[in-house]
Amino acid sequence: MALLEIQNLNRRFGGLQAVNNVSFNVEQGIIKAVIGPNGAGKTTLFNLIAGNLPANSGKIYFNNERISGRKPYQIAKQGISRTYQNIKLFHGMTALENVMLGRHIRSKAGFMAGMLNLPWTWSEEKKIKEKSMEYLDLLGVADCADTEISNLSFGQQRGVEFARALASEPTLLLLDEPAAGLNIYETAEIGRLIMKIRQSGITILLVEHDMSLVMDISDEIVVLSFGEKIAEDLPQNIQQNEEVIRVYLGDE
């Protein structure tokens, strides 16, 4: 069984069929990319997987459990973590605190324990902090741990967002345009990072516009156009696929 199974997924916005009968699987341990022209329904697809949008029909299975119809926080607890196209960090909090939120599902102190400051919560907090620092370190942004998030550069914010997503120790990581707004050096850096994450055993599904990055790192590629899946293949085959070329370059 594949880690993530998407079956006949549909989503309409009024008269627009944003995702049209899309099905594909993501096998454990691979990097899979979803590409397609603007408006192809890539981000909608991500929002459907993460539970931010309900599907009109179709099913999504994760680890053989049906996750379509569940709330985002429930899906997060199942082990799916994500980053956003336009970074969504918690403003008014430091980089470290942002990453500590990633540990939310891996810790359990509730209202009562928090208010009474029970001794076991101290060691839990300490562990959360240590783990979070490790992830900041991994992303090379440990030196801005105590900086408020809006005082960080775009690249640093992206790093913190990655650290936050990884801190929850996900099984599947959804990356929505991780290279958006980065220069070629930073993009190469992100590429190496994504490979490193995959090596640690995390499966990755990403949406990306940067074709050289996609071709470099992906094991498999799904191509969407106007909400429909038009191809699913290995990167080298996708490059030769006439349908894909037509969609990207237009009819002759």
Add this chain to the structure above:
Amino acid sequence: MDLLKRYIPVFCLLALVISVQLVTQFTETSFYLTQLTMSAYYSVVVIGLCVLMGYGGQISLGHAGFFAIGGYLAGALTTHNLLPFREHGLVVFLDRIGLLVAGKDLYGGNLLTVEPWAACIAAVLASGIIALAIGGPVLKLKGHYLAMATLGFGIIIYRIALASAYFGEADGISEVPGFMLLPGIEVSGSFRARTLNYYIAWGMVTCGVILLLNLIHSRVGRALRSIHGAEEAANAMGVNTARYKLYIFVLSAVFAAFAGVFMTHYNGGIGPSEAGIMKSVRYVAIVAVGGMANLWGALVMGIVLNFLSLRGVFGSYDDAVFGAILIIIMLFAPQGILKINLWQQVKQLLSHLTPALRKEETE
């Protein structure tokens, strides 16, 4: 180490509380203690609301309602005579399990009322349950809509207090007896118990502050702030945002209800003005002045402004002053006045002025 840093201001608060009491004792100005006691109870509402607004990012224009539910229920239960209903099954049952006490009214008539501890717990529970029931649907709303909905709740409670005979209509409830917390420690407005009650009220503030300080520095506090920062992302990180918002709403309602119960016993009564909209607006204004996500700021402002108001400094313009405070804070110091960086403001003012001056020079 962090813990010590967290509690140092609490020790300072306690030291201040004690020194104020000693100063009033030696300068024979202990009449101030009455207003300081009442300010303390109002501040309990304020700190609860501060955590809801500043950390949870949810507004409530109905918190006077929760204060009133606590106060009115505790007042009514401990004051209304149950003797005429002594044959009723419920009264017999309550009597048998020891929740009723016999007493005498002002004219020596026999009274049978609910024991204050039982009344207190019932009143606070009622407030919490109502908050749970209201909060469930209402907290799905955001911004203006949430403000409107909670305002509506506040109006309902106000009108119920004003219209029902059980709650004394426009007169409210009076002759509420004292509340014996422990043998010898009674919440009451009697002249001799003034110093004791000052300490009871401040003890409550201190406990409340410690609980909330712990909460905002915990995993839950972090989750609440994340909801404030980016709700969608908080959800994606596994925070059940709907439940967290509901719980913090209920918690702040429980704080308000406790304050209402104690205040009613202290004042010996409660009137509909305690449930009024202007009271809710006042609490919101105080939290705003203190600087939304600043528990200490809210507490300091809660004490200072309520004390001034209770001393009658604002005269009959009381409500107008709080309205004006709200406008001024929103315009000039949305972070609260304790966060104003005076030098920054001056520099900003200068940078606005200097181009104009330079222009004049060149002309």
